[in-house]
Amino acid sequence: MATKKKRSQYFLTEPNWAEFSLAQTDEDKKTAWSKAQYFIHAEIPSKECYKTFRNWVNKFSKWDKKMKKKVLEAPDYAFLSISEYTWFHSKTGWMLDKQEEYIYNKEQYFLDTAAKKKAEKEQAADQRKSNVVKIRRELDVMINAVDAVIDQFMDGQKVASPEQLTSNCKLNKEESAEVYGEYANILDEFKELQRVRKIRKRSDWDEQLVEGYSHVNKPNMDKLVLWLDEFLQIMIQQQQRKTPVRRKKPQDPRKIVARLRHLQADKDLNIASVNPVNILGSSEVWVYDVKRRRLGLYASKIEGGLHVKGTSITGYDDKLSYEKTLRKPEEQLKTVMSKSKKAIHEVVGKIRGKQMKVKTRINANMLLLKVQ
Numbered sequence: 027m028a029t030k031k032k033r034s035q036y037f038l039t040e041p042n043w044a045e046f047s048l049a050q051t052d053e054d055k056k057t058a059w060s061k062a063q064y065f066i067h068a069e070i071p072s073k074e075c076y077k078t079f080r081n082w083v084n085k086f087s088k089w090d091k092k093m094k095k096k097v098l099e100a101p102d103y104a105f106l107s108i109s110e111y112t113w114f115h116s117k118t119g120w121m122l123d124k125q126e127e128y129i130y131n132k133e134q135y136f137l138d139t140a141a142k143k144k145a146e147k148e149q150a151a152d153q154r155k156s157n158v159v160k161i162r163r164e165l166d167v168m169i170n171a172v173d174a175v176i177d178q179f180m181d182g183q184k185v186a187s188p189e190q191l192t193s194n195c196k197l198n199k200e201e202s203a204e205v206y207g208e209y210a211n212i213l214d215e216f217k218e219l220q221r222v223r224k225i226r227k228r229s230d231w232d233e234q235l236v237e238g239y240s241h242v243n244k245p246n247m248d249k250l251v252l253w254l255d256e257f258l259q260i261m262i263q264q265q266q267r268k269t270p271v272r273r274k275k276p277q278d279p280r281k282i283v284a285r286l287r288h289l290q291a292d293k294d295l296n297i298a299s300v301n302p303v304n305i306l307g308s309s310e311v312w313v314y315d316v317k318r319r320r321l322g323l324y325a326s327k328i329e330g331g332l333h334v335k336g337t338s339i340t341g342y343d344d345k346l347s348y349e350k351t352l353r354k355p356e357e358q359l360k361t362v363m364s365k366s367k368k369a370i371h372e373v374v375g376k377i378r379g380k381q382m383k384v385k386t387r388i389n390a391n392m393l394l395l396k397v398q
Contacts, residue, residue: 038068047118079109167307168192171329172257191328213254216250219239286339287388291393295393298393311323315389324342348384349383351379
């Protein structure tokens with residue numbers, strides 16, 4: 027019974043490799059390669075060729091062990107054309123002398139592309155790390171913002187509502203759960219304080235608790251408890267949300283502030299502007315308009331709430347932000363620049379003059395003095 031002829035896996039007729047492997051003279055080898063070249067190019071996948079190149083480097087090349095390792099660190103695309111020579115070699119046991127010479131002459135190219143591959147890999151790892159940091163940053167911003175709200179309540183200041191706070195900083199389920207756990211314990215302590223304050227006969231622990239919060243009066247504590255209750259309810263809702271939080275791909279900060287026109291420096295005042303990138307995620311920005319002699323403050327209710335859009339600073343609160351005219355800018359600005367955040371407010375508060383609304387847009391006459 028005749029055996030069934032095995033069906034070829036190739037569309038083109040496969041060369042007779044056994045015959046080609048017997049070629050001895052240069053002319054016979056050139057003829058064999060010429061006949062096989064189009065078949066290899068058309069029928070053999072690049073991945074298969076790459077495998078034979080790596081095998082040839084390890085088993086047949088003249089490179090030492092150290093150089094072999096360096097060459098094979100190059101990406102596959104570096105072997106694109108020459109790997110057809112090594113695939114041919116895997117079938118015949120030889121390749122043309124000029125082909126082998128060509129491979130060795132590409133040694134520096136392999137090393138360069140290997141270095142480039144390593145750099146790109148490290149850059150990609152940094153980007154992944156950056157994305158993790160970005161996700162963590164959302165969580166840190168929220169925690170810092172809530173901590174700031176607690177401090178503001180204790181000082182009797184006005185605060186942003188829980189809705190305002192959470193709308194500016196979106197958390198995923200895991201982050202919402204972490205924030206909930208953080209402030210549920212704090213809320214329990216505040217509620218315990220409310221209970222203990224109503225008791226006349228207190229234990230030592232009760233007395234310590236009351237003493238610890240003696241600087242916070244009852245109305246402010248009551249408001250804070252209500253605020254945290256509402257805030258934690260929002261955290262519960264976010265944990266139950268089915269649709270995932272979509273976050274925009276982080277933009278290059280330099281691109282965000284590219285259109286923010288401002289004065290780089292003023293020779294008369296001997297003051298240079300700070301980097302506008304620092305405004306992103308800040309809470310306060312002090313500016314000075316050299317033309318109108320006005321010192322301005324852009325302040326956000328929310329910790330890290332300031333941003334930049336086009337030529338404007340965004341996220342500031344109208345009630346907290348203002349500008350004042352300076353009568354002696356040279357002296358007054360030196361004082362402002364040398365003071366801490368709290369001290370600046372005290373100094374500027376003593377400057378006589380009317381508080382006016384800040385301009386939405388930053389212009390070319392404005393120095394960016396300080397970012398908090």
